[in-house]
Amino acid sequence: MELHNVWFVLIAVLWTGYFFLEGFDFGVGVLTRVLARDRAERRVLINTIGPVWDGNEVWLLTAGGATFAAFPDWYATLFSGFYLPLLLILVCLIIRGVAFEYRAKRPEEHWQRNWERAIFWASLLPAFLWGVAFANLVRGVEIGPDKEYVGDVLDLLNPFALLGGLVTLFLFTFHGAVFTALKTVGDIRLRARRLAAVLGTATVALTLGFLLWLQSDTGGTWSRVALIAAVAALLCAVGAVAAGLEGWSFLYSGVAIVATVATFFLALYPDVMPSSLNPEWSLTAENASSTPYTLKIMTWCAGIATPVVLLYQGWTYWVFRKRIGTHHIAPEAHVAAAGAAGAAEGAAGADGAGGDGAGR
Amino acid sequence: MDLALAPETLARWQFGITTVYHFLFVPLTISLASLVAGLQTAWVRTGREKYLRATKFWGKLFLINIAMGVVTGILQEFQFGMNWSDYSRFVGDVFGAPLAFEALIAFFFESTFIGLWIFGWDRLPQKIHLACIWMVAAGTVLSAYFILAANSWMQHPVGYRINEKSGRAELTDFWHVLTQNTALAQFAHTITAAFLTGGAFVVGIAAYHLVRGRRPRDIAVMRSSLRLGLLTLVVAGLLTAVTGDRLGKIMYEQQPMKMASAEALWETEAPAPFSLFAVGDVDKGHNRVAIEVPGVLSFLAHDNFSDAVPGINPTNEAMKERYDDEFGLGDYRPNIPLAYWSFRWMIGFGMTSLGLGVLGLWLTRRRFWLADRLRTGEDDVPRLALTRDRELGARLGGWYWRLALLTLLFPLVANAWGWIFTETGRQPWVVYGVLPTSSAVSPGVSQGEVITSLTIYTLLYAALAVIEAKLMIKYVKAGPPELTESDLNPPTKIGGHDREDSDRPMAFSY
Secondary structure: OOHHHHHHHHHHHHHHHHHHHHHHHHHHHHHHHHOOOOHHHHHHHHHHHOOOHHHHHHHHHHHHHHHHHHOHHHHHHHHHHOHHHHHHHHHHHHHHHHHHHHHHHOOOHHHHHHHHHHHHHHHHHHHHHHHHHHHHHHHOEOEOOOOOEOOOHHHHOOHHHHHHHHHHHHHHHHHHHHHHHHHEOOHHHHHHHHHHHHHHHHHHHHHHHHHHHHHHHHOOHHHHHHHHHHHHHHHHHHHHHHOOOHHHHHHHHHHHHHHHHHHHHHHHOOEEEOEOOOHHHOEEOOOOOOOHHHHHHHHHHHHHHHHHHHHHHHHHHHHOOOOEOHHHOOOOOOOOOOOHHHHOOOOHHHHOOOOOOOOO | OOHHHOHHHHHHHHHHHHHHHHHHHHHHHHHHHHHHHHHHHHHHHHOOHHHHHHHHHHHHHHHHHHHHHHHHHHHHHHHHHHHOHHHHHHHHHHHHHHHHHHHHHHHHHHHHHHHHHHHOOOOOOHHHHHHHHHHHHHHHHHHHHHHHHHHHHHHOOOOEEEEOOOOEEEEOOHHHHHHOHHHHHHHHHHHHHHHHHHHHHHHHHHHHHHHHOOOHHHHHHHHHHHHHHHHHHHHHHHHHHHHHHHHHHHHHHHOHHHHHHHHOOOOOEOOOOEEEEEEEEOOOOEEEEEEEEOOHHHHHHHOOOOOOEOOHHHHHHHHHHHHHHHHOOOOOOOOHHHHHHHHHHHHHHHHHHHHHHHHHHHHOOOOOOOOHHHOOOOOOOOOOEOOOOOEOOHHHHHHHHHHHHHOOOHHHHHHHHHHHHHHHOOOOEEEOOOEEHHHOOOOOOOHHHHHHHHHHHHHHHHHHHHHHHHHHHHHHHHOOOOOOHHHHOOOOOOOOOOOOOOOOOOOOOO
16 A cells, blocks of 8 residues: 555544544533533543543644644645634633643632533534534535635535534534443433433434435445444444443444544545545645655654554553542642631641642 | 735734743743652652652642643644645645654653543552653653754754655655754753753742741742752753853854844954844944944854854845845845844843852752851751851842742743744744745635634633633642642552542542
8 A cells, every 4th residue: 555545544543533532522521511410520520531631632633743744735725724613623622621620720619610611612612613624524625726725614614514513513422421421420320321322312313314415425335334334333332322331332432433434534535635626626645645755754653653652541541440420529629728828837737638638 | 915914924923922822831841740750759769748748739830831831732733734834735744744753752642641640649559650750751851852853944954855846845864854953952952941941930939938938847848849949940051051052053054144133243253242232223234332242252153252253244145145046035134133132031031040040059058168057957948148157138138039939930031032033033934045934824814814813812822821820829829738648648559548449539630
């Protein structure tokens, strides 16, 4: 296989990794409003992804960096062409990261509530917008003869793309609900199961509709196989979660994401960014790629680094494999009011255990 | 179109604002990761509580800081494609690879192990948990290396050829890109400056606590921190100066225009003087007022006091001759007052911090050339001893502590001016001698779109700065946290408590 094709596959793998992993943590973010009933439950949800969300997000940075290196024209056209949606996604990711890290750093009600709102919206919007972006990517956008995007932002908000956005939003939220059922104990776990069954049913319908539309436009034999796999996996995931088999359900919802992303990329190939104006102006895996020398170096790097990354990221999930419930949550990680440090002088040694149990 | 609102100008403002902002957090992340790792190592090895309390205190500030560094870094990864698509097309074959390496090797490292460190206090054996923070520290340094190799290629492109057919730069020697002297010198200078920044940060905050200090237990923590900070500040500060000198000499060879502008040296002179103060006239190409130290610039450029250093005007003529046929830019001078003053502010602020560090290291010494009555115990605020028998007066001593607090800001300012100097000093090029900045912007992105993003990022970053600074101050004021039973005797330690208890609350939760 030629190296630019290898890299087409690797870019697809990176996006798949990103949507598989950040997919459920977007979903968990959305569920903080949909599923959680009070602050304690919201904290349980946030803590199921607390140790891992940052590592999950690096898959996106790697997909971006690898696209830059392996397909400079794709990187340039995609990100300058989808300027405003991408701006919105980046703003959300910035706010979302800060929200996870800062929410528990102050005890005030309004402080925590505001960050919780931020987590919800900054999870929901990217989950939707990535679908919009990918749907447009597959469908083809107005790319001129010089590889530049010549359409405007409203062209990106067509029905096909909006449906694509709903598909990723539902898919990720469903994936997140299954993850929640897998990672929590108590009442919230049971409700997560029930919600997952409902969400999953809607997801099956949306995904089936969208992928058939996609298939009729641009699909081939292989994308049809991926489509069938995606829908079948979703059905299994819904069935499994309804039956209380959370591990299996998570596996299937993961497969559904993999197969959905695969459908996208199979429908795309050999283009990486088709032009709706003139097929000759499309960016392809061949005409948008870097030189074989660069690709060779990148292949070595990815070949060595990726398995190592998978090992230590996998280990992280193993370390934090325990289910958590409201009774596991440590006392709030904020500190006492600043003046208390001096005032508590005498009692300092004695009351240590009660104070900052979080100790980070 | 009005030049001030041209997409190129706006895109440059956006890149400048977002990058300088990002770089407020980066040096602190790099240095604090290692310092916290060092403190935690001291705790693991000695078992002394003050080191664990120091680890937790500085670790918390480190985490408040790194969160901002991480999220503002996301934008950097995409900004090239969004605002600089022609740049990306032209250089992607060369410039993309170190970025991809950075993500694959360094970002995964940092982001995964930071999660393990934050939540792992009661989940991992003590030494593995310690290894996690060292991994984070290694990740930050690796990340700096790759991105600086990429930037160095913009400063001094090597290991590539221009493909006439595709009209882009293509990589021919990746190893050369990673190991050229510009990359090594920039890396050394940036990393040492990062430790200067972290050292000053620790010194400033420790000084604040020692002055206000009431609880002996906290003083012990802060006193150790102060000495660690001072030592880091002084060693890193000296190395920053040495590496800066080295980088300067390389720049005199590779970008004489940048360095001539840094000195507002209009004509070639031998020996060349170092300028202390100048008011120039850019149109006429000379200085109206200049205060100079003879010969010193020759030394900075060539290690002797006599050799010629090329001036701005002759360099500009030489560049016109060399580049005008191909690029037709007509003027190859950067913004000279900006280059001149940013260079001075970088050095001035950085070296002031170093000076205060040297002074502090001397004044707070514990035994060396110190009368018995001025020696203090571990729980005491150190007395500022000028000579063997003489203590600094209350007034002067008070001033020293105040300056020591203030010094935490100086390297941050110096870093920002350093980047402003090196990036604006390279203009009008984005890749020196190869690609003018005006040919690098995204042709398809409208003025309105760039104004939108520039406004949104600026407002968002300003709001986050306020939030971050307030949070930082709150945790600084609160001082080192008291330790809990679980901190001292974590369940993962051999013989630790309730190893099997599945209902045990997490030691840390968001």
